[in-house]
Amino acid sequence: MVKCFMAAYLNMSVSMSSLESPRSSQFTFESSVHSCHVLRCLDDQRRRDLLCDITVVVEGTSFRAHRSVLASCSKYFTHRVSSHAGPGLVITLPQEVTASGFEPLLQFAYTSKLLFSKATVMEIRHCASILGFRDLDSACFDFLLPKFFSSSRASFQRKTCCKTRCRRQSPRAELSDIDTNKDVLEDDKGVRVVSDSPVEQDVGGAPCQSSQPTNGVTGCKSETPAPPPEVNSQSDAQTDYSLRCPKSCKFQLACGKDSVSLEVCSPETALDSPVVTEEGCPLPQSRSCLPCSCSGGCKEGPTVEISGENSSHCAQTNQAGHGEVEERKGEEDGEKREADGENVDKHERVGEVEERRREAEEASGVSCLRSPLMEVSSVSCERSPGLDEGTVGTASHRCPLEEPGLGHQSPGGVEEGGCVLGGRGHHDGLDPAVSIPSQPKTEQEQGRRGQGEEERRESGWEERSSMETEVAEHLAHGLWSDLSSPPPSLLQDSLPETGPETGPETGPETGPETGPETGPETGPENIQGSSSTLNPRSMSPKLDWLNQLYLTSSTGDCPFLHGLDRGMDMGMDSGTDREMDRGTGSGDAQLPGCEGSSQSEKSPCVSSLSSGDDGDSDGFDTEGDSESCSYSQKARELQLPFSVGQILALSRNDFQLTLRHQTLTREQLDFVHDVRRRSKNRTAARRCRKRKLDCIHNLECEIDKLRTEKDHLMSERTNLIQMKLKTWQSVSELCQGVCSESALSPEQLQVLASPYCPISALISPTDPASPGLEGLLQPLASLSACSSASEPLES
DNA sequence: TGTCCATGTCATTAG
DNA sequence: AACTAATGACATGGA
Numbered sequence: 001m002v003k004c005f006m007a008a009y010l011n012m013s014v015s016m017s018s019l020e021s022p023r024s025s026q027f028t029f030e031s032s033v034h035s036c037h038v039l040r041c042l043d044d045q046r047r048r049d050l051l052c053d054i055t056v057v058v059e060g061t062s063f064r065a066h067r068s069v070l071a072s073c074s075k076y077f078t079h080r081v082s083s084h085a086g087p088g089l090v091i092t093l094p095q096e097v098t099a100s101g102f103e104p105l106l107q108f109a110y111t112s113k114l115l116f117s118k119a120t121v122m123e124i125r126h127c128a129s130i131l132g133f134r135d136l137d138s139a140c141f142d143f144l145l146p147k148f149f150s151s152s153r154a155s156f157q158r159k160t161c162c163k164t165r166c167r168r169q170s171p172r173a174e175l176s177d178i179d180t181n182k183d184v185l186e187d188d189k190g191v192r193v194v195s196d197s198p199v200e201q202d203v204g205g206a207p208c209q210s211s212q213p214t215n216g217v218t219g220c221k222s223e224t225p226a227p228p229p230e231v232n233s234q235s236d237a238q239t240d241y242s243l244r245c246p247k248s249c250k251f252q253l254a255c256g257k258d259s260v261s262l263e264v265c266s267p268e269t270a271l272d273s274p275v276v277t278e279e280g281c282p283l284p285q286s287r288s289c290l291p292c293s294c295s296g297g298c299k300e301g302p303t304v305e306i307s308g309e310n311s312s313h314c315a316q317t318n319q320a321g322h323g324e325v326e327e328r329k330g331e332e333d334g335e336k337r338e339a340d341g342e343n344v345d346k347h348e349r350v351g352e353v354e355e356r357r358r359e360a361e362e363a364s365g366v367s368c369l370r371s372p373l374m375e376v377s378s379v380s381c382e383r384s385p386g387l388d389e390g391t392v393g394t395a396s397h398r399c400p401l402e403e404p405g406l407g408h409q410s411p412g413g414v415e416e417g418g419c420v421l422g423g424r425g426h427h428d429g430l431d432p433a434v435s436i437p438s439q440p441k442t443e444q445e446q447g448r449r450g451q452g453e454e455e456r457r458e459s460g461w462e463e464r465s466s467m468e469t470e471v472a473e474h475l476a477h478g479l480w481s482d483l484s485s486p487p488p489s490l491l492q493d494s495l496p497e498t499g500p501e502t503g504p505e506t507g508p509e510t511g512p513e514t515g516p517e518t519g520p521e522t523g524p525e526n527i528q529g530s531s532s533t534l535n536p537r538s539m540s541p542k543l544d545w546l547n548q549l550y551l552t553s554s555t556g557d558c559p560f561l562h563g564l565d566r567g568m569d570m571g572m573d574s575g576t577d578r579e580m581d582r583g584t585g586s587g588d589a590q591l592p593g594c595e596g597s598s599q600s601e602k603s604p605c606v607s608s609l610s611s612g613d614d615g616d617s618d619g620f621d622t623e624g625d626s627e628s629c630s631y632s633q634k635a636r637e638l639q640l641p642f643s644v645g646q647i648l649a650l651s652r653n654d655f656q657l658t659l660r661h662q663t664l665t666r667e668q669l670d671f672v673h674d675v676r677r678r679s680k681n682r683t684a685a686r687r688c689r690k691r692k693l694d695c696i697h698n699l700e701c702e703i704d705k706l707r708t709e710k711d712h713l714m715s716e717r718t719n720l721i722q723m724k725l726k727t728w729q730s731v732s733e734l735c736q737g738v739c740s741e742s743a744l745s746p747e748q749l750q751v752l753a754s755p756y757c758p759i760s761a762l763i764s765p766t767d768p769a770s771p772g773l774e775g776l777l778q779p780l781a782s783l784s785a786c787s788s789a790s791e792p793l794e795s
Numbered sequence: 796t797g798t799c800c801a802t803g804t805c806a807t808t809a810g
Numbered sequence: 811a812a813c814t815a816a817t818g819a820c821a822t823g824g825a
Contacts, residue, residue: 652813680814682803688817689802 042069043110054081056106057092061099063106073109075132094130101127108133631675638668647672648679 045051045066052064067089070077080091093102101123108114116124127133631644641662650658655676664672739749 678804681805681816684815685803685817687815691816 055090058099058102096130097127647676
């Protein structure tokens, strides 16, 4: 159940005083899931027309909604709704607002996800501007529009730097990028351009536009799904802050947050996979909305629990690898059990996606030629039984998420959806040369894989969604291809040739999963292996629209690329993990980490992008490559019957069992225990440092927050004092006037001046610090003096 | 060469 | 008792 709360973090704060006096202890539980859950429930209610209290009429189309939601998102609705208290409010939007422009905004209000295409983005923006939708302009449109409609292509010039240099420089570079991109990231609107469920984008907001260039691959006319902005909750705000803060980029997962790891796509898969995987789990957003995102589904989605037609279809159409999936199920059974609580969400999401797609189609009147890939992607997180590795690409096994997407490029998926089959489906058998006979994977491999995933989950790479990652990859590829790479088509053509070059590690893993359905898009990627982190082939067709984005800015300009370095590093780390296995397992295999040939060197983009801090990575990182190499070498010297990677990947029980079953010398045992202990401690040290820095960051945030609050209170106090002074002045003048005009008797004046008189209370010196009291009190004082002086006279 | 930073490792403690 | 995680302290390497 712990992972059921993966997206939540427990913020239990106990003040020192409370510790001293337990009776006065106060605890605060803060759930970052709650807000997302509420929003999702509201969206569900909206779609069911439950508790809706407002009808928005746009171009004759009525939209039911909750006025509170609309008012919270839109200035326009805030104004309109606030003046109507009764039920059954019907608001007709101005003519400038179109239904097609409003509906995505409505969905955005309920889902934090804006679905749009290139063709509709301007319309949506116009509507958003009219309606005063918050949090969209700077974070979404301001970034995307120039990319969309830029007329000239500026060549990317990125420095090809050595891996080490990039790694070290990256944090600063990232910071500078952030600084130069304040308009996007520092708008303080809590908006972050993130990719969300690619499915939703595809199905809902990006109906294929006939005007778009045809995407020959998918058969779907060029879609231009853009990563939707995501409205922040508190966690998002934190994420934003972390984006601005390089340290936070690293350590935002720490301090209790990283303890709740999210199920994620492994970075390597996210990078390698030719398929757009489900979003990688907004984290807090970071682990932000668990329910909203597919975070849990990325990995935990039990294969068999998928409901809906997609899964069933997948199961029907893809039986080949079912057994393997079942095997994986067994391995990840624990995770699945833990994620059971999220499965419902995932199922709902599948339904939501489908429903949104239909809604979008209905609204747009355009029948979307859905890409099977995209369609399948919606289910990817669910890990349908059909989405087995047998039909998936290499990367699929690395990331459960990807498996479905890869595996279900089957025509059935499209048929089921009633859409014209996209190009993906026809990949089946298109390139038989790419297909590699299935080979069973060893339990050890899978065990390591599971471990790697867990560690990667822990690392927090999941916070970058797969869509975002893919966009970043694509963008990065734009950089790379400009420099060195041939066009994707050429690469694809040369795919079969890349097969033999596959290392000992990628071969077995890619081969078995490269089924006939993987097609040239997945197969090549699989064959390419980890070296194709930014391989253009890894881009799904739905990202072809990015080809039209003529980037003219640095990666720091791009919210998609921003922070990708971490993911890249993660991928490389995991790759290193495998490399270790290779090195020790196969013996004669060279360790890439040792030989110094890394992805970063192969790709300048990877190099630069991966230059970020890898602090999030657990297990083997490049920093520890030297150690890994030495470990591997020593393992070979000691003739260990298993690899170093296995030592680290095994669970405690498995590790003990392995040691029991093996007859190891004392030296071997010491070595194994040393390696394991150091690795664990290394990881623990990283976590510890993350936590520490994150705590510092949180405290800084807290300080800023308190300062802001203090300033606000001070200004409010000043205003109140001024109002008070004005009131006193008015009352004083009034008293003077009344006294002078009414010719009060001394007794009456005394009464007025007495503390029992309400008027005197108004002008009594309650606030000694308030200036001018003497002046204000003077009238009554004089009155009182007069009265007391006149008393003896009269008496 | 000294400093800063990130990281690994060890020792210790607590669960 | 063994193991693990967390954490402080120290060492090391790179910029």
